[in-house]
Amino acid sequence: MDQTPDSSPETLIADMGRRARAAAGSLAGLPTTAKADGLRAAAAAMRTQADAILAANALDVAAGEANGLSGALLDRLRLDPARLEGAAAGVEAVAALPDPVGETISASERPNGLKLARVRVPIGVIGIIYESRPNVTADAAALCVMSGNAAILRGGSEAAHSNRAIHAAFAAGLAQAGLPADSVQLVPITDRAAVGAMLKAEGLIDMVVPRGGKSLVARVQAEARVPVLAHLDGINHSYIDGAADPAMALDLAVNAKLRRTGICGATETLLIDRAFADPAPILAALLDKGCELRGDAEIRALDPRIVPATDADWDTEYLDAILSVKRVDGVEDAMAHIAAHGSHHTDAIVTQDAATAERFLNGVDSAIVMWNASTQFADGGEFGLGAEIGIATGRLHARGPVALEGLTTYKWVVRGTGQTRP
Amino acid sequence: MDQTPDSSPETLIADMGRRARAAAGSLAGLPTTAKADGLRAAAAAMRTQADAILAANALDVAAGEANGLSGALLDRLRLDPARLEGAAAGVEAVAALPDPVGETISASERPNGLKLARVRVPIGVIGIIYESRPNVTADAAALCVMSGNAAILRGGSEAAHSNRAIHAAFAAGLAQAGLPADSVQLVPITDRAAVGAMLKAEGLIDMVVPRGGKSLVARVQAEARVPVLAHLDGINHSYIDGAADPAMALDLAVNAKLRRTGICGATETLLIDRAFADPAPILAALLDKGCELRGDAEIRALDPRIVPATDADWDTEYLDAILSVKRVDGVEDAMAHIAAHGSHHTDAIVTQDAATAERFLNGVDSAIVMWNASTQFADGGEFGLGAEIGIATGRLHARGPVALEGLTTYKWVVRGTGQTRP
Incomplete structure (x- = not known):
């Protein structure tokens, strides 16, 4: 040449x-x-x-x-x-x-x-x-x-x-x-x-x-x-619904945030339904593994180690062992938060209620939507594509x-x- | 509102x-x-x-x-x-x-x-x-x-x-x-x-x-x-191969150019293989129907009514009863002309030789490629889509x-x- x-x-x-x-x-x-x-x-x-x-x-x-x-x-x-x-x-x-x-x-x-x-x-x-x-x-x-x-x-x-x-x-x-x-x-x-x-x-x-x-x-x-x-941000959400299995919710939250914090599929914001009975063990598990939690007032009341979240936290891709946590009122409130703050990359719901899951899968406008799975699976290899040239969050042509x-x-x-x- | x-x-x-x-x-x-x-x-x-x-x-x-x-x-x-x-x-x-x-x-x-x-x-x-x-x-x-x-x-x-x-x-x-x-x-x-x-x-x-x-x-x-x-131009070609059926070639050339001259699927350049025995009746049919023909020297020798084509003609979308006509050496030469002058909209081959047709259909890089059909069919309704918002010649997402x-x-x-x- x-x-x-x-x-x-x-x-x-x-x-x-x-x-x-x-x-x-x-x-x-x-x-x-x-x-x-x-x-x-x-x-x-x-x-x-x-x-x-x-x-x-x-x-x-x-x-x-x-x-x-x-x-x-x-x-x-x-x-x-x-x-x-x-x-x-x-x-x-x-x-x-x-x-x-x-x-x-x-x-x-x-x-x-x-x-x-x-x-x-x-x-x-x-x-x-x-x-x-x-x-x-x-x-x-x-x-x-x-x-x-x-x-x-x-x-x-x-x-x-x-x-x-x-x-x-x-x-x-x-x-x-x-x-x-x-x-x-x-x-x-x-x-x-x-x-x-x-x-x-x-x-x-x-x-x-x-x-x-x-x-x-x-x-x-x-x-x-x-x-x-291309994708610019992976501001990904995991939403724990009131009908989530508590043990599964804990496993998924920890894996989605902490398996690798630097990849674009990592969860950056955890949304917890007010109807979910006991979030404290999930928060404690994350904190015990060294994750910094930044919560709203309701969340902070659950564990003194949680620091306050600012408005900017809901729009931040940490790519680090930091997680913003917010209490929401059911799946519609979770979807409204994701619509306002997400980056259309990967968002997940944890629930045993199939109708609620389908509402989320249909209603969230992201390249990848997941039910009862870790957002860290957002990857061409994990999707069986054999490889990937990238993950796209645009609206034309190819997504995910x-x-x-x-x-x-x-x-x-x-x-x-x-x-x-x- | x-x-x-x-x-x-x-x-x-x-x-x-x-x-x-x-x-x-x-x-x-x-x-x-x-x-x-x-x-x-x-x-x-x-x-x-x-x-x-x-x-x-x-x-x-x-x-x-x-x-x-x-x-x-x-x-x-x-x-x-x-x-x-x-x-x-x-x-x-x-x-x-x-x-x-x-x-x-x-x-x-x-x-x-x-x-x-x-x-x-x-x-x-x-x-x-x-x-x-x-x-x-x-x-x-x-x-x-x-x-x-x-x-x-x-x-x-x-x-x-x-x-x-x-x-x-x-x-x-x-x-x-x-x-x-x-x-x-x-x-x-x-x-x-x-x-x-x-x-x-x-x-x-x-x-x-x-x-x-x-x-x-x-x-x-x-x-x-x-x-x-969108598409900017419809500089569409019909190529009459040496193995074309003469009567079909005449019908297709006339329809592709003259059915409606102002639509984006109209043929603007006719390429005729040197191996096609007798182009004169096709040219005469077009001329008799009032089409202006602009030809290269070989084509002009076939009918005194044909005017000379300039270099610009091969890159012109007339949207009118005007057709540029060129003699080419087989399908590869036709494809080279289309690659150099086409607009990636619609291009057609007329031939009875299936292998030559497949070579053309594979090798021409246009949103629509046709074999033995009029380029005027380039239309969402004719394609059975019921309607169309437009015809796209870009390379991403949606084509045709x-x-x-x-x-x-x-x-x-x-x-x-x-x-x-x-």
């Missing part, structure tokens, strides 16, 4: 976009086996070139240490043989997923004999904008290729050496298997102007997926002229965990025998 | 957006019968208030005549009892369509017993921006309500009286049937600033559908921060004719029995 670091970011992205469009045209017509073979060759090349990838990663880690990156960021950046093998195995896992392209979504025959079908096709060119995790390079590229899309990757500057090495191996593997060289391109510059150019590349990039922290996603959503698949099918659209195919329209 | 003409367009649209969101929340949960009853009541009210609507329309027509509107524009603007009855009957036809909301798109059960379903839900709030046809007021409102969406309508100033009268009847009918008063709102100001405010109403309006001429659609696509469902299903998205519904994530 030509790298043209002297040209403007707009010129560079336009050139990459044209190459990607051409590659996408080829990828769209490939049979499943060709795409899967390409991905397996890419995984093999990642293994063959492991030493080069790890050496490149060591340069990034050393630079990160010199630049005072936090321990958490360094951990995201660091590769080791086991993590690299995990990334290669992940590419092979995507190669084994069912291929949505070519699937007939619906078919019909008109009275005049015209046969209509809606057939799944790739979206085209997907832009991925990410930060310090170099494994996204292989992970996102694999999902794009398997769904027949060309990918334009733009990773963070702190992982530049790692990304170049992984991309070189991945692209070499694809090329060896006969896939277009431009199926997966890495933007060769890492300054912010490249992101701006991608976000404005209408007609060249069909969809952008930001993978990273809230500030990245917010910037992408604010600036983008191309469609964005997005994997291969979410990277496709459809075309109408009409087969006739010479029909003219009267 | 409060009309607040003194506030800024942004304040007005924000207020309407909040009302629409609240109404959408109610509409989303309504059973099919309630929505259909509401639409039938709206149609009945349009009939009851026919005199008032026709009187309002007469004011618009008189003003249009005084302002020197063209005959074509006046014709679009003018209502008469038959046209109004047609609009009311159209609303009733939408009420009779199958309701996509609540449909389960896919379902699965995980090894841990979690039951997953993807269920269709309305998109939410749809903005419709249109020009001089007052019947769009009822037509678009009906599609939005039946699919459970709230609508914000912004019609052209030249139809302001007509739109207000139709909207008043429609909304009265809905309210009489118990549907939310804000299900369908009409923007009370018709200056361009209202359109700008709608296009920037992220989070308030979920999708905008422009219905009108190319300049309206181009402006909407250029300015919108909210997603747009969009009706009720295209106005929905989905949510993931997860039903458990207390599962926590390990």
Whole structure:
């Protein structure tokens, strides 16, 4: 691939976009086996070139240490043989997923004999904008290729050496298997102007997926002229209904908040029905496990360790061992709170009353709604999708965990025998 | 409905957006019968208030005549009892369509017993921006309500009286049937600033559908921060393959171009394979019916009446009795021309060779691809959708004719029995 670091970011992205469009045209017509073979060759090349990838990663880690990156960021950046093998195995896992392209979504025959079908096709060119995790390079590229899309990757500057090495191996593997060289391109510059150019590349990039922290996603959503698949916040609620089983409610509340506090599916606000008899054991279990609870006055009266919640707490995604807790008047009040403060990501009800559960599942306007399950299940792998390119909370196209099918659209195919329209 | 003409367009649209969101929340949960009853009541009210609507329309027509509107524009603007009855009957036809909301798109059960379903839900709030046809007021409102969406309508100033009268009847009918008063709102100001405010109403309006001429659609696509469902051009191709049946090719070429030249599904460029033995009768038939043909040198040699095509002709949507004609070298050359000059709307192949047809149907990247059929069939009604809110050539969400299903998205519904994530 030509790298043209002297040209403007707009010129560079336009050139990459044209190459990607051409590659996408080829990828769209490939049979499943060709795409899967390409991905397996890419995984093999990642293994063959492991030493080069790890050496490149060591340069990034050393630079990160010199630049005072936090321990958490360094951990995201660091590769080791086991993590690299995990990334290669992940590419092979995507190669084994069912291929949505070519699937007939619906078919019909008109009275005049015209046969209509809606057939799944790739979206085209997907832009991925990410930060310090170099494994996204292989992970996102694999999902794009398997769904027949060309990918334009733009990773963070702190992982530049790692990304170049992984991309070189991945692209070499694809090329060896006969896939277009431009199926997966890495933007060769890492300054912010490249992101701006991608976000404005209408007609060249069909969809952008930001993978990273809230500030990245917010910037992408604010600036983008191309469609964005993303979620900004996961202000998720678990609502314990009056008819909840107390033991189940305790298990779900603890798991939904504390299993991992830093993932987007973690519960951030616990709503407890006034008709739920004894919330104190649930609150005590959370507090005993080191969770900070911020409650309204009614909740604080149940345990002296609970601190007051401010108005801002109901709109906060903590991504930490902190939980806001509020007493509500039944499912309608819970739904009103979620409508006012939620982020349309994942919200759950705990109840033994099926009618109340259905009211909640129908009435809550979120990408994922759950009954008697932990919000931490909000994940493409847990949903059986095999992988995910992200979780979307927008209202169009794809919602919730997005994997291969979410990277496709459809075309109408009409087969006739010479029909003219009267 | 409060009309607040003194506030800024942004304040007005924000207020309407909040009302629409609240109404959408109610509409989303309504059973099919309630929505259909509401639409039938709206149609009945349009009939009851026919005199008032026709009187309002007469004011618009008189003003249009005084302002020197063209005959074509006046014709679009003018209502008469038959046209109004047609609009009311159209609303009733939408009420009779199958309701996509609540449909389960896919379902699965995980090894841990979690039951997953993807269920269709309305998109939410749809903005419709249109020009001089007052019947769009009822037509678009009906599609939005039946699919459970709230609508914000912004019609052209030249139809302001007509739109207000139709909207008043429609909304009265809905309210009489118990549907939310804000299900369908009409923007009370018709200056361009209202359109700008709608296009920037992220989070308030979920999708905008422009219905009108190319300049309206181009402006909407250029300015919108909210997603747009539209097509700008219908530069559609009919390709006559070497293996085409000559009589069928003649019938299809004439129908695809000349049945109605002003609709978006009309063919604008005819591609003829060099292996097709005798194109002259097809060209003569088109010329004899008054079609201007603009051809390349090879085509011009076939009939002295054919004028030269310029480079611009291959990128032009005539919407008139004009056709550009080019000789190509087989299906691959035809596909290359379509990729370079098409608008991803509707493209057709005429051939008796099934393998060549499949190559074309797979390889052409358009919302609608056809084999042995007239491109003039590109229409929601002809596709059996009952109606259409528009035809989309974008790559996300909905492509081709969009009706009720295209106005929905989905949510993931997860039903458990207390599962926590390990």
